[in-house]
Amino acid sequence: MDQLPELVPFLLEPKSEIKLLALQHLLGVSDNQEARDILKSTQIINNCIKLITDSNHVVVRHALTILINLCQDADMLNDIVKKNIVPRLVDGTTDTKNKMSEIFAMLLSNVTHTKEGCLSLMQCGKELEAFFIMKLVQVLTMDSNQEDYFKSTKNNWIVNIILNVTQIQEGRKIVLDKENQIFKEILPLVRHENVIKRRGILGIIRNCCYSEQHHDYLISAEVDILTKLCLPIRGNDKLDDDDLLGLHIDLHNSSLPIGNERDQDRECRKMVVESLIFLTGTKKGRVSMRNAKIYPILRNLFNFETEEELRDNVEKVVELIIRDEEGDPTPEEIEQMNKRQKLEDEDAQFETDEI
Numbered sequence: 001m002d003q004l005p006e007l008v009p010f011l012l013e014p015k016s017e018i019k020l021l022a023l024q025h026l027l028g029v030s031d032n033q034e035a036r037d038i039l040k041s042t043q044i045i046n047n048c049i050k051l052i053t054d055s056n057h058v059v060v061r062h063a064l065t066i067l068i069n070l071c072q073d074a075d076m077l078n079d080i081v082k083k084n085i086v087p088r089l090v091d092g093t094t095d096t097k098n099k100m101s102e103i104f105a106m107l108l109s110n111v112t113h114t115k116e117g118c119l120s121l122m123q124c125g126k127e128l129e130a131f132f133i134m135k136l137v138q139v140l141t142m143d144s145n146q147e148d149y150f151k152s153t154k155n156n157w158i159v160n161i162i163l164n165v166t167q168i169q170e171g172r173k174i175v176l177d178k179e180n181q182i183f184k185e186i187l188p189l190v191r192h193e194n195v196i197k198r199r200g201i202l203g204i205i206r207n208c209c210y211s212e213q214h215h216d217y218l219i220s221a222e223v224d225i226l227t228k229l230c231l232p233i234r235g236n237d238k239l240d241d242d243d244l245l246g247l248h249i250d251l252h253n254s255s256l257p258i259g260n261e262r263d264q265d266r267e268c269r270k271m272v273v274e275s276l277i278f279l280t281g282t283k284k285g286r287v288s289m290r291n292a293k294i295y296p297i298l299r300n301l302f303n304f305e306t307e308e309e310l311r312d313n314v315e316k317v318v319e320l321i322i323r324d325e326e327g328d329p330t331p332e333e334i335e336q337m338n339k340r341q342k343l344e345d346e347d348a349q350f351e352t353d354e355i
Contacts, residue, residue, distance in 0.1 A: 004029065004038050011047040011063075016056055023051075023062040030069035036076060045070065045079050052088060057100065064103045071110035081111055086120040090132045093158065094139045105157035112164035121161070124170045130180050136161060141185050151193045159200035162186065166207035175204070176214045183208065183223070190228055195265050198232075202271040205229065209278040219279065219288040226279075226292045227251065229272050235262035237300045246293035262304060269301070273313045280320040289321045 010022035026044065029035035044066070051063035070076040089111065092104030111117040123129045140158045143149050162182075165171030175182045189201045205225070209218060218225040227248045238253055249255055263269050276298075279285040295318065302314045 001029070001035060001038055004035060005042045008039070008042040008044045008047060011044070011051060016059070019051075019059060020056075020062070023059060023066070027062050027066050027069075030066045031072070033073065036070060036073045039070075040073075040076065045076065045083065049080075049083055049085055049088075052092070052104075061100055061103060064100065064107055068103075068107050068110055071107070071113075077110065077114060078116070081114055081117045081120065084120070086111060086117065086132065090121070090135060094135045096139065096142075102157060105155070105161065109157050109160045109164065112161050115168055118165045118168050118171055122165060122171055122174050124174070130174045130177065130182075133162070133165065133174060134180055134182065137182050137185055140189075144188070150189075150191055153194050153196070156194070156196050156200065159186075159189070159197050159204075163200050163203045163207070166204050169211070172208055172211045172214065176208055176211070176217060178217065178222075187223070187228055190232060195268070198263070198265065198268050199271070202232070202268050202275070206271045206275045206278065209275040212278075212281050215279060215282050215285050219285060224248070225275075226289060226294060229275055230292075230294055230297050232263040233269055233272050233301045234260065234297055235300060235304065236260045239296050243293075243296035246291070247296070248292065251294075251297065262301070266307070266310070269305075270310060270313070273301075273310065273317060276317045277313065277320075280317060286321050289317075295321070 004026070007022045007026055010018055011026075013019045013022065026039075030039075048063040048067050048070075051059055052067075054060050054063070067080060071080060086108070089104050089108040092098055093101050093108055095101060098104070108121070112121055121132050123131060136158050140155045140162075143152065143154075146152075162175065166175055174180070183204075186201060186204065189197060190205070192198050192201065205228075208214060209225070217223060227250055230248075230251055234251055234256065236256060236259070239247070244252055263272075276289070279289065298314055298318050302311055302318070305311045305314065
């Protein structure tokens with residue numbers, strides 16, 4: 001281990017065979033925290049970043065993988081973020097001819113586990129604001145007219161990147177901007193067959209629903225987030241005429257595809273209900289949910305769930321939308337609203353687990 005620093009200069013060796021030997025050895029130990037501690041005082045980050053534009057694809061793959069492993073260390077992750085690496089990672093991720101685009105996206109996902117990485121991607125307040133994220137969304141949705149669009153497992157990491165940026169207020173503001181249409185572009189993916197992608201999209205929706213200042217846009221006819229959220233939990237239950245009265249046509253018995261099933265993934269259903277809970281945070285949100293007549297869907301979901309936590313969350317939504325709006329909020333509700341606003345104004349606490 002003590003000899004590891006001596007290998008780092010060989011990463012810039014002109015001879016490919018020597019460079020590759022050094023990369024292979026460092027790659028083998030970069031997943032080890034003891035090795036990372038020893039390498040912190042070296043130029044390994046700078047040298048690997050230089051190698052991600054190398055003409056040798058094996059060199060690029062090894063360099064990217066080493067950087068991904070180094071991201072497991074918080075100090076090294078912060079150092080990587082500070083190296084202005086985001087533009088190069090976006091280029092590598094969005095280059096449709098790049099066979100290693102997924103590895104570039106994986107590293108970009110790691111970089112956006114920090115607020116600084118998210119801000120670098122969003123370019124907030126700068127000339128290129130939203131440019132990088134829009135490039136990513138363009139690649140994510142470019143095959144939307146293809147038959148396998150809702151089956152393909154490509155670009156899952158891009159979904160994870162967008163999920164990361166919506167954990168901060170600045171990110172939600174850009175993703176929900178009406179002009180760039182990012183949110184509307186990715187919203188149909190809530191119906192994707194791949195559970196990883198579905199979880200990511202529903203996580204993005206949940207994060208955006210947390211932002212009460214954007215509730216008007218979310219519940220507007222332009223987005224109609226309530227219908228989109230109800231589709232995964234609708235199931236194939238046959239609703240009677242009274243239940244269908246006032247319910248969006250897309251949720252009617254006759255509109256459902258044959259064999260329609262409620263989302264079988266617990267995490268997906270959980271995020272749908274959490275999104276609805278956030279939407280009850282404003283009076284307009286609660287009124288819209290009443291007007292959308294979604295109670296029968298929530299009722300059937302409650303009967304479907306077997307876990308107490310999920311049933312309690314569904315019940316919480318129902319209680320909030322059927323209660324009388326008259327009168328001032330209770331002290332407990334005021335405290336909850338203050339907490340939510342405080343969290344909205346604070347830096348995000350990032351969850352580093354992948355979707």
